[in-house]
Each structure stands twice: as structure tokens, then as C-alpha cells.
Amino acid sequence: MKKLLSGIVSFAVMISVSVSAFAATGEISVKNNINGSEPITYTYTEKSGQVVKSVKTLMTKLSDLSKEDSVIQTLTVTSKNADLPVSVKLRLEIPLESDTQTGPQEAVSTPSPDEYLALDYYDINVIDASGNKIYSDEDAMNDDSQNTYRDIPLGIMNESRNDENQIFNIEISVDDNVKSSVEKYANKLDWCIVTEAVNLSTAQPVQSIAPTATPSVTVTTVPTSTPQPTEESAEVKEDKDGTVTLSKGKFLVGRDIDEGRYTMTGEGKVHVYTSEDVLKTSIVLKKKGSKNTGVEKYVINLQEGETIEVDNDTVLTPYEASKATAKPTSSPKVSSSSSSKATSKPSSTSEKSNPKTGDNMPVTTLISLSVIAIGAVIFIEIKKRKND
Amino acid sequence: MKVKKILTLIQVLLILFIVVCCIFVGKYFYDCKNAQVEYENLQDVVEKYPRVDASGNYIEERDDNGILLSYSNLYKQNNDMVGWIKISDTKIDYPVVRSKDNEYYLHRDFSKNSQYSGIPFMDYESQDISSNYIIYAHNMKDGSMFADLLKYEDKSFYDSHSTIIFDDLYERGEYQILGVFTTKVGANNEFRYHDYANITDGEKFSEYIKKVKELSCYDTGITAEYGDKLITLSTCAYHTSNERFVVVAKKIIK
Structure with a gap:
């Protein structure tokens, strides 16, 4: 009886090990282009659904926005061992913090209007390694829904079921139309990579x-x-x-x-x-x-x-x-x-002006006037001495 | 005695005027020199990776992001950079940037600091999809920026320097000059070539080429058809006020 029981247990263990070994477990690794920075790596399966992983620590260029009009954060996303294609998105998310003022039933506070507005604080364009713009804020649809996140599609990876490496240059600038008071909420936003296995056939x-x-x-x-x-x-x-x-x-x-x-x-x-x-x-x-x-x-x-x-x-x-x-x-x-690119500029031909590329510095005139002035000074000096 | 005092006063004022002029002119040349030194430093960075190896083959060493190694460091310094322009036997050997308008880099250097001579910049409408890249730069009196472009007024200079190097961040490029012309901004017969910064159809392309050939100072015997990539270099000319001097070339090495 003991032998039978141990046999059944070993068989069950074997089956579960085999199933887990053959289950489609993909691996996603995200890193930025700063030498020595640690990549963020995680695994997922077809049944995981959407996997959201914070990559805020990799968004090192955001701090430069105080000095620069725009910054480019390069992220490399590597997809390995994927049995299915995987859709990849960049997500800006309002962190839902616990509200200690409220009771346990309302443990998570509702974001304020400014917090929602913070999702639009950044203008974001994404350019791939070939220089193609794969996402542009300019043509993003206005989303009036009160989502606590904003998704930026980066495309589908691993369609050929091979390991794949994709470089995304994320151009970030501050939207001038968003009031500056939301900056503090924008700084708190979480930056995440969202991956999800996609069964293209079904x-x-x-x-x-x-x-x-x-x-x-x-x-x-x-x-x-x-x-x-x-x-x-x-x-x-x-x-x-x-x-x-x-x-x-x-x-x-x-x-x-x-x-x-x-x-x-x-x-x-x-x-x-x-x-x-x-x-x-x-x-x-x-x-x-x-x-x-x-x-x-x-x-x-x-x-x-x-x-x-x-x-x-x-x-x-x-x-x-x-x-x-x-x-x-x-x-x-x-x-x-x-x-x-410059969407604020009208594309109509009558409005555009030809840039003035002349050198308008009156260098020659100033040199000539100086020479004349020197002559005049000398002339006056001679005149004065003659009079003396 | 009174006359002497007046003459002395005039002398003092003139001397002050001379000093101010000297400061002004000195600063102009000092700034120009500094700008030139800065661009020479950038040239040194680029020249670490020569365009052609000993056997004459193109070297296509690239950074992780696909950008040619020659330019990847500069691109990291200023991500408005779109390429590099060079014409042999001239001072034209500069990075090219592009902003959201045609004003930003008129008086800013590669580091986005204020500088009178600016930097060659691409028209904001000349995006990758356009068949024509228009690049503007100042015609500086010290001979920097696109001042040497006016050498193309002389056909003999064209005969010995008929090609222009323009590399974008990902591809090296050599362009054959097909037309050289001047036009006066605001004149009745002005050719608004800057309206052709975003050519994406054959009709507009042909219209542009036709007009360039028509206005060209001399016949180069070169033409282009839709599918060719064009580069248009523009600077001010001083023959009359508000005049522009323009050189148009087509890509010959892809």
C-alpha cells in the first residue's frame, strides 16, 4: 500500500514537473542605455494576462527635464523563450496610495483631478532603432475616461517565436498646456512596462x-x-x-x-x-x-x-x-x-518665412567708423597744438 | 580757451566711441573663434571614425541604438542632431540639427547656448519621409558656416567640387550638385524654395526640380527624378538685400 501511495505521489510530482517544464514561460528584460545599470527582468506565462512591471528606476533622464526642453530615454526590451507573441506597452500610472485618514473599507484614496491631469503632463514620442516614430503624442486620441493610467503601445514582439531585442527611444517633454501645479503629481507617476502574451490566431x-x-x-x-x-x-x-x-x-x-x-x-x-x-x-x-x-x-x-x-x-x-x-x-x-513635426506651424505655404541667415553684425561699418574717429582725434590734436 | 575745451570733449567722446567699437568688433571675432574651436572639437569626435577604410569600403560601425558610431556620442549630447554636412576645401564641416521651428538654432550653438553664428539646421518640415532636406546656415563674414557656399557662384569651383557629403545619423550619403541659384525674398519673382521642405509626391518634386534648373546660374547637366533624395543648402547672399544663395544636390550613394 505504501509503495502504491509513494508511486502515485512520485507520478503526480513527475507530471507536475513535466507540465511546468513545458509550460510557456516567457522572460522579459528591460534595461536603459546607462552602462552598469541593472536590467529589470521578469517572467510570464500565457495565463498571466497583463503583467505590469515598474521601470521607473530606469527612467533616469526624467530628472534632466528641469534643465532640458526634452530628453530621450532609451530602453531596450528583450523578450526570451516566448511561446507566443507578446504585446508591449509603456504605462504611466497614478500610484494608488493607501489613505491613512480613511477606514479600512476605503483603504485606497481616489485620485484628485490634478492627479488625473498629471497623466497628460508629459508629451511622449517613441522612436524605434531605425528612427521610425512608432508613437506620437500629437496624434494620440483624447481619452476622457478617468483611467488611472495611460498606455503607450510599443508594438508586438516575438512574432517569430525567436528571442527578440527592441530598442525604444522615448522622447519626453513637458506639455506646456498642462498647468505647472500638476508637476508634483507627474513626478510621482509610476512608469511601467506592460506585457501580455497575444495569441494571434485565436x-x-x-x-x-x-x-x-x-x-x-x-x-x-x-x-x-x-x-x-x-x-x-x-x-x-x-x-x-x-x-x-x-x-x-x-x-x-x-x-x-x-x-x-x-x-x-x-x-x-x-x-x-x-x-x-x-x-x-x-x-x-x-x-x-x-x-x-x-x-x-x-x-x-x-x-x-x-x-x-x-x-x-x-x-x-x-x-x-x-x-x-x-x-x-x-x-x-x-x-x-x-x-x-512642428504641428503648431501652419503647413500652408503663405505663412512660412525664409529664415534670415545673413550676418547683420555691422563689423565693416564699425571698423570704418573707428578709423575715421581715430583720424578725427589726431586731426583735433594737431589743430589744438597748432593753436597753442 | 572755450574752443579748446570743446575740442577736448569731442576727442574724449571719439575715443570712447573707438573703444566701444573695438570691444564690439573684438567680441564678434572672439565669439566666432570660440565657435570655430567648438566645431573643431566636434569634428575631432567625428573623425575618430573615418568614413572610408583603407580598402575604400564604407565602415558601418553602429551603436546599440543603430546610430553610426561617428555620430552617436554627439547625438547623446544633443538629440536634435540629424546629420553632418561637409564640403571639401571649404569651412563647411558641421553637424546639422533640426528643431520644432526654423528660429531656434539661428543663434544657438550645438550645446544650445546663445551664439550669433548659430549652427546649420534642417527645415522643421524636412522629416525623414520628405524627398528634400533643406539645410540653412548663416553666411558669416568671418567665412564660417555657409559663407563658402557662395564659392559655387564660380563654375570652375563647381567643376572641381561637384559633390557634397551629408550623412544622416544612420546612413552615409554623397550628393551630386544639380543646380545653384539665387532668389530674392519678397520679390515678385521670388522662388519660395523653402515651401518645398516636405516633398512627398512626384508632382511637387518635378515642379521643384524644374524651377531649380530654370534658375540655376549654370547648367550642371545633372537632373533628378522622383525617388531621388535631394539636399538643398541655403544661406544669405549680399548681392542685394534679402537675397538667398541656394545649392541643390541629389543623393548618389545610398
Whole structure:
């Protein structure tokens, strides 16, 4: 009997050890570019859901914001042993501190309006190692919801199931429109990396496209061109302001869609392939406020020859148009206005002035006048002596 | 006696005037010299990593963030840096920066300190996606910044110096000059080339090239088509007031 019991126990132990050994345990490591700094490393599994890890200690450049207009904090995120792709986000979070004034039922205090405002204190842009801006505050959607955090999508890693290293240059500046009194709350914000395993094949509740839908190309207001989607069933709709809506299918950049920088929104999976048919990036989009896995929006540069594949309706809003306050231009071309950095400046040609690069220092005039003055002094001196 | 006193007073005032002028002019040249020393220090940093090795191959040593090693240290000093410009046999050998407007670096140096001569800066609209990078710099009377650009008025100088080096942070680049022109700001026939800082379509590109070729002081025999990357160097010319001298080149080594 004892032998049977010990046999059962050993078998159970063996099984549990084997299961744990084969379970998909990914490892994420985050470090900054300061030599000698300790990386922050943690593991996760598919069942972990969202894993939030504070990396505030790595945000060493934030203190320089008192001296500089903007700083760049470089973070390297390494994903290892991942069995599934992992979505990575940077999160600014209001620390929910225990309120000692209240009773145990209200152990966590509600953030004040200024604390919520602190989430918008920083203007943040994220640039990858190739110099592509993958997130820009300028085209971030206004989120009026009272979230205690703000997420900045950094993309999906480990899609090829190989270990992956990604460098993110996080450009941080202070938003001048946010009152300075929130600075003390902004300093308290926690900076976190949020990771979550993404099952690209099953995760998204993608709405099915009726197979009987008539293949068509609809150009609603643009008389200039008739986009031809790559697949017959695919459909491109282009608005007057250049916003493009893609239905399920594959599309060729340069033919179906203008080259340029877009903000992608929608729900479902998006794959972008280079002109050599190499997977450039995969994104899982979700509706705003949805609890599904994915990001609400994604900024991407689409270049001629690239192919974009979507499995559900996806909206591509030109980078500029997504935040423009002026009336849209008559031209639907994305490229004509895309990617302008100085958003406060009007892009209209009549406003921009040519910088004055002349050397207006009157050096020659001053030297000439000095010579004349010296002559005059000498002349007066001679005159005086003659009179004496 | 009264006349003598007046003459003495005039003499004193003139001497004061001379002293003020000397201080003013001295400071101007002192600042210019300091600026030049600072840029020479930056050049030393860059020259630690030569562009071409002995066999003539490009060296592409990069930092962790993908930036060419030559420029990664400078980029860490000022993350507005977007590249480096150099024209042989001229003083043009400077870093290029880009800000959110076209004013910030007019009178600031690489360390963002106030400096009259400023630093070459790229038009804020010339983002990576643009086919044309416009770079402005002062035409300094001491010959620094883009003063030497005016040497291109002389065709013989062009014949012996027809290429410009412009490296961005990630890629080395050599550009072939295709046009040299002047235009007067505010004139009826002004060519507003600075409105072409963000060229992202073929139509605008062709329009720009056509106008550049039309205005060019001499025929270079070089043209460009959409897909080529252009660089436009601009500085003030002093032939008439508010005149600009512009050199346009296209990338030949990718």
C-alpha cells in the first residue's frame, strides 16, 4: 500500500514537473542605455494576462527635464523563450496610495483631478532603432475616461517565436498646456512596462465578413483615383480628408493606398509585409475601451511596395489629419501633409518665412567708423597744438 | 580757451566711441573663434571614425541604438542632431540639427547656448519621409558656416567640387550638385524654395526640380527624378538685400 501511495505521489510530482517544464514561460528584460545599470527582468506565462512591471528606476533622464526642453530615454526590451507573441506597452500610472485618514473599507484614496491631469503632463514620442516614430503624442486620441493610467503601445514582439531585442527611444517633454501645479503629481507617476502574451490566431473576436458581399471598390468623394485593392474581395474607402477604410483583404501601398504615415484604428489583426514579402510588423487592434487584447491605435509608416493585410475593417488616418484642427485640404493625398513635426506651424505655404541667415553684425561699418574717429582725434590734436 | 575745451570733449567722446567699437568688433571675432574651436572639437569626435577604410569600403560601425558610431556620442549630447554636412576645401564641416521651428538654432550653438553664428539646421518640415532636406546656415563674414557656399557662384569651383557629403545619423550619403541659384525674398519673382521642405509626391518634386534648373546660374547637366533624395543648402547672399544663395544636390550613394 505504501509503495502504491509513494508511486502515485512520485507520478503526480513527475507530471507536475513535466507540465511546468513545458509550460510557456516567457522572460522579459528591460534595461536603459546607462552602462552598469541593472536590467529589470521578469517572467510570464500565457495565463498571466497583463503583467505590469515598474521601470521607473530606469527612467533616469526624467530628472534632466528641469534643465532640458526634452530628453530621450532609451530602453531596450528583450523578450526570451516566448511561446507566443507578446504585446508591449509603456504605462504611466497614478500610484494608488493607501489613505491613512480613511477606514479600512476605503483603504485606497481616489485620485484628485490634478492627479488625473498629471497623466497628460508629459508629451511622449517613441522612436524605434531605425528612427521610425512608432508613437506620437500629437496624434494620440483624447481619452476622457478617468483611467488611472495611460498606455503607450510599443508594438508586438516575438512574432517569430525567436528571442527578440527592441530598442525604444522615448522622447519626453513637458506639455506646456498642462498647468505647472500638476508637476508634483507627474513626478510621482509610476512608469511601467506592460506585457501580455497575444495569441494571434485565436485572441481576437473578429467579426466575420459575409462571403456573399459583393466585391467592389468604393471611392466616396475622391474623383482623382480609383483604388484597386490587391484582392478582389477587399475594399478601400477613402474620405475627402484622406482617411482610408480597409475591409478584410490585402492591399498594396502605392497602388491601393498612398504611401505615408498613418494612425491605424479598428479591430482585428493587421500584418504589414515589406516589398520583399518579409513580415515588417503585426498589430492586434481593438476597439476603444475594449477589454480584449491589443492596442487601440498604432502609428505606422507605410512605404511604397509594402503590403498590408487586415482581417477586419481597419481605418488608416493620415498622421496629420488625425489631429488637424484646420479644415482638411481638398487633396486626398496623404503624403502632402504627412509627418510634419512642428504641428503648431501652419503647413500652408503663405505663412512660412525664409529664415534670415545673413550676418547683420555691422563689423565693416564699425571698423570704418573707428578709423575715421581715430583720424578725427589726431586731426583735433594737431589743430589744438597748432593753436597753442 | 572755450574752443579748446570743446575740442577736448569731442576727442574724449571719439575715443570712447573707438573703444566701444573695438570691444564690439573684438567680441564678434572672439565669439566666432570660440565657435570655430567648438566645431573643431566636434569634428575631432567625428573623425575618430573615418568614413572610408583603407580598402575604400564604407565602415558601418553602429551603436546599440543603430546610430553610426561617428555620430552617436554627439547625438547623446544633443538629440536634435540629424546629420553632418561637409564640403571639401571649404569651412563647411558641421553637424546639422533640426528643431520644432526654423528660429531656434539661428543663434544657438550645438550645446544650445546663445551664439550669433548659430549652427546649420534642417527645415522643421524636412522629416525623414520628405524627398528634400533643406539645410540653412548663416553666411558669416568671418567665412564660417555657409559663407563658402557662395564659392559655387564660380563654375570652375563647381567643376572641381561637384559633390557634397551629408550623412544622416544612420546612413552615409554623397550628393551630386544639380543646380545653384539665387532668389530674392519678397520679390515678385521670388522662388519660395523653402515651401518645398516636405516633398512627398512626384508632382511637387518635378515642379521643384524644374524651377531649380530654370534658375540655376549654370547648367550642371545633372537632373533628378522622383525617388531621388535631394539636399538643398541655403544661406544669405549680399548681392542685394534679402537675397538667398541656394545649392541643390541629389543623393548618389545610398
